[in-house]
Amino acid sequence: MSDALSPDAVHLGLDLGTQSARAVAVDGTGRLLGAASRPLTGHRDGVRHEQDPEQWWTALAAACREALTGIDPRRVRGLAVDATSGTVLLADATGNPLTPGLMYDDRRADSYAERVNTRGARVWEKLGYRAMQPSWALPKLLWLLDGPAGPTGPTGPGGRGVPAGTRLLHQADLITWRLAGHQVASDASHALKTGYDLIDERWPEAEFDALGVPAGLLPDVVRPGTVLGTVCAAAAEATGVPAGTLVTAGMTDGCAAQIGAGALTPGAWNSVLGTTLVFKGASPRLVRDPGGVVYCHRGPGGTWLPGGASSSGAGVLADRFPGARPADLDALTARAAATGSTAVVYPLVGSGGERLPFRAPEAESFVLGEPSGDAEEFHACLLGVAFVERLCLDYLDHLGAPVDGPLTFTGGGARNRYWSQLRADVLGRVARLPEQAESALGMAVLAATASGATLGAAAGAMVRLREELRPDPARTARLLPVYLDFVDALARRGWLDQAVADHARGKARQ
Template sequence: MRNYFFGLDVGTQGARVVLVDQQGTLIAADDRKFKLDDTFREEQSPEIWWEACAEMMQQLIQQLPSDIDKKKIKAISVTSTSGTVIPLDAYNKPLHAAIMYSDARSAEQGKRCKEIAGRHVKDGYTGFNASSGISKMSWFQETYPEKAKDIALWIHASDYLVGKLSGNYRTTDYTNVLKSGYDLEQLAWPDYISSEIGIDRSHLQDVVPSGTVVGKLDPVLADTWGIPQLDVVVGMTDGCATQMASGAVKPGTWNTTIGTTLVIKGVTRKNVVDPLGRLYSHRHPEGYWMPGGASNTGADWISIGFADGLDALNQAAEGLIPTGELAWPLVQEGERYPIMAPQARGFAPSDLTREKLYAANMEGVAFIEKLAYEIIHELSGEELEAVYSAGGGSNSDVWLKIRASVLQVPIYKCKEASGAFGAAIMAASNTYYSSLIEAAEAMTQIEKVVQPDGELQEAYASQYENFKLKLKNLNYIA
């Protein structure tokens, strides 16, 4: 008997919904673009999100094939951006537009929150900045004191959708509260948030493990959509949802997503504390930790300089690796992870052919990825066992081979690794399955396994050491 689960993903410029069964088979999907003005990176109306989501849900359900038993749709969960916050009044109505994670107006408040947290927090997250929820709460209260008098609750982006679905706005999950100042070690809101930053404790949400059922679908919505009052599962942040979709959900497993940037997330048994702030840890719903970090090095260099003829470039790279060359395709100025070097610049030999530069750049990204995992090992003591890979960078077979050989572990390419799919896994994790790990193992699918190449491993071990030596000579690493 098939059972079904909805995953809803609300991003910066649009939303997507998927319906999958308990084996992770995609049944249906839809997406919408938001109608936004020029200020959408600073503020957005959460009602625009909800209108798009409600329209998608209704149309998708109406168009389901007749052999899909709607009574077997069991649960829904939501993912959205990290650091976006909304002030609600006593009637759960927004007092102001959603203050987006990408809004830089709270930079000064971010510095102050970081300094205050640093005095109180020993081993937890203190890397607050303009993109943090706590910074935006402080900024709003200082900028709009008249509106601030009417605040009853601060919520995050996914919480708004969960509230519209279930009526429960007060409960959020471990992932959403990290950048709002919640102590994931003590599982409590620390006193300094109220005493020094000035956020009223009563305005902060109740926090539960990701995957917790927090209500039932509103009966009016259930009747309108023609589905049962299914379980509504607490939302989570988009980066964590993508990690869920990749299958990297148990200790020793890691996910690397190579898109515009390179994002690494994994699972460890102990909290990974980085004194330099290069990476930070979310709390796993089953008591583990999910450390991760984002690099400015990714695949943007491909779209800028190598967008044409990718098939031919990848074919040529097969015969050129290992190149023995040292290249780092860092497009923008400065790096944040695994290197904290605002002065960093990319580099490459000037006499390479286009094909060889392409191959050397792929190797350079793999070396940055390896350096990131080495730092994680130094901080946690835990060994890398496998990497689950997602993002556009995973579409190149030769790049997968390079990365597996540099990292010296198998790489698993995920078939479906979207935020919406991750939300669907969360929806199933405690409604049909008994845990997140069980749900992910049953629902994620591996499209391809790439093993390290023995000869390449040996060559890349030497080339990697030379790469690190160049970084040291440039004073990018110690």
Template sequence: MAQQDLLLGYDFGTSAVKVALFARDGAIVAAATQGYRLILPERGWAEQDPQDWWAAMAAATRALVDAVPDAGGRIAAIGLSAQMGGVVPVDAEGSALHNALIWLDTRSADIARELTGGMIRVAGYGPLKLARWLRLTGGAPSLSGKDAISKIVWLQRHRPDLWPRVHKLLDVKDYLLAHLTGRFVTSFDSAHLTWLFDARPGRKRWSPTLLKQIGLPAARLPDIAGACDVAGGLSDGAAAELGLRPGTPVTVGTGDVAAAAISAGNPEEGSLHLYLGTSLWLAARIARSRVDPGTSIGSLSFADGSDYLLIATQENAGASIRWAMALLGLAEDDFAGFEALARSHAPTADGPFFFPWLTGERVPVDDPRIRGAFANLGIESGRAAMAFAVYEGVALNLRWAMASFDKLSGRIGQTLRLLGGGARSTFWAQMFADVLGRAVETVETPDQCGTLGAAMTAGVAAGWYPGLADAAAMTRPARVFAPDPARAALYAARFGRYTGYYPRVKKWRPSQV
């Protein structure tokens, strides 16, 4: 029998699955990516075919198995990470009865407002209902309809033909776990994000009170377990399709946010990481659940059930870069050309501003209707100045969010570990350090943080590490960017002007989205 010296991690995003094999020291042995479709049947609807996930998973895994000698026999355990907030209704065999309603889907927005509203509303919420959710979950469902609770009710009301056959309602990762192991199970973070979960310390289970509100039996939801718990062994059928060893342990795994937090390798309370991808999120480990009612900063149970993640999400980061690349006439994937354009611009106190609210915003202002803009453009403003402003605007927007975030996390000025595809840009990493006035540290292969976090849960399950804090040894720090005093002073002056823009232009918002 081959020595089991590898861990296998999967990361299911919105457009593709990444899969990677890791050695004990965190080095990537091999990696592959396979895309799948995003289905947009109507305005506000966003679906994916679960069979597409499985087909992509099989193709990517086979590519690794073909590239690495005896890979299937060398894998000690398997871990999964995935996008969160989806709903897949399945029958008793685990077969999907409907396409997945993924996190982008807002068809149930009216239902979300109905579930959370009342005769009197404060910021869109009925005070009594909001108080109940805050007490039980430490937060509340979004009014956008992006959360699982309103999607479940939509299926109840609009697909009565399917409802009698629904055995379980699963998130993305949990559907895949069922196909790998035959077990219906979810992690604490995914359960929390349904807003049907009692997140209070000592509880951490489905809430009878919240389930009763929507008439849903707990039996239609999966079991809840820790991220490093073994969901089961890889079934014979799944092993044959993937080219792996039957019985290989598969962990419960995590959602994408917790996977990034795990892979950041700084498990101490208050430790910060910033994920910089299509969107961005800022997260910190905290012992007690906290929430800022004035913004969308809130807490999510950590994937192993131990503590919480304080999270602030901004809608557009890399998405702003892609949008500006098209606007300024660059090729679709010419990120190097766009960065070179921005690097050629020397920043000044009176240069253009960019506000990255292209699809609304959650933090620092919770406003789905606000829209982005360039401001302070002059006849002298060229493509380089506009490209620079886009990078800077995302960073200034984050600084604004951190004013609230630091108060809740209690870690003002702490070093920020940078993850995600955007972290490959040393230009942007240095800009974040200068704008935020704090050190920023990158890691090797930051765009594989999801697969690494998943693999670290597998390392614990395989007995390589006693716990996730010990598995942090797999994280490989790369470089520290210290703030430049002169640039930091320039950005501090521009930040004061940046925050004054929103109150002046919110009256120009579209009437609906």
């Protein structure tokens, strides 16, 4: 019988974020045994955002070695890797990078999106997201093939004449190649934004031929949780991970965080409040979105994981209170909680418009009411995020996605207890706060499945709950009319479809 969920087993989760590479070592009961991170640096210039792929490997290798300090190598069972969604590069036949890594939010391929969406319309419609966004991986692949950073040199090939053996790699693929010592399959989660057909489970050959993507450029793809291979001797020397350790196909960072939060049963949702608000849920069926703002990953075991990312979130606090230190924000929270204010800031971050619960590139922040002083303005920001969160769930319900399962709060914003309680009150539902929820933990949970545990059993054993917040019914009732005023304000501006606004109003009456 497998000991995957025993205290003797150790599972590794590796996370490649934007600013750091992180490794955690967790036993089969969820106890954290070791953790380490190393910084990552990138280059931003307007729409350009890239990183050196070699840095991903050296940073993760150092983090692994430190996280495993003092752990008996005989206990280590397996590992899995997550990375940012839509980050890609080109590599040669031996896995050496030919281009920088184009990060998830690099927008240099904007001009390719129309061609991608014209040629691939049939597939994207079938998969439910209808159209690719310009920052997704497939437009970036076409840009890489055309130059100016193409694989034949700094001026690019000016066409599709790529050298023999050139490979497209997702960010995690570089790491799994180095770990195994040879190229292994990509996972379907990282391949989604490159156009992988999650229903037929293949690359759409006719559409890719029409786009001029060379045959042989794309990796094989398997479902997350599939064993890809084992750690080779060279990788063991670099990372401290024992040779022979199982390497399991991972998922993107958002899905990894969802696993780390234990939001895996049908109707369960994980709301990640960071700079922006990200939703990840679980569904027994594919969720299709006519508005193209929600898309589905395919999870381990055949489940579907719908989700999307808003352009609203905690980043509004940095925008409106620049230079505020953590202690300043704590003090503002205490003062804000005492105001009882119902003014609302629509908490857009940046100038790119909104992505969820509607797509409106022209959307701009606005204020309802007249907040007096910085404490009321701060509270208006907290309330605005909570209202966007409720509208996201109303929109998902409008699409027919199951939303009545457990709700989990994670991300930096979840550390503010007053804010978390306010969010639970606005939603009118119980919210769970995990003891430790992060992408690296989610990959440790997924790695445990390679040693014989089901994903549900692994999450049940390894994800620990810190607190459960119950809504105050009186406060929910007091804030509902304010929420509906906010919804109406979005509809009046033409950003929110009236049918969605009507649905939100109907849900409020239930």
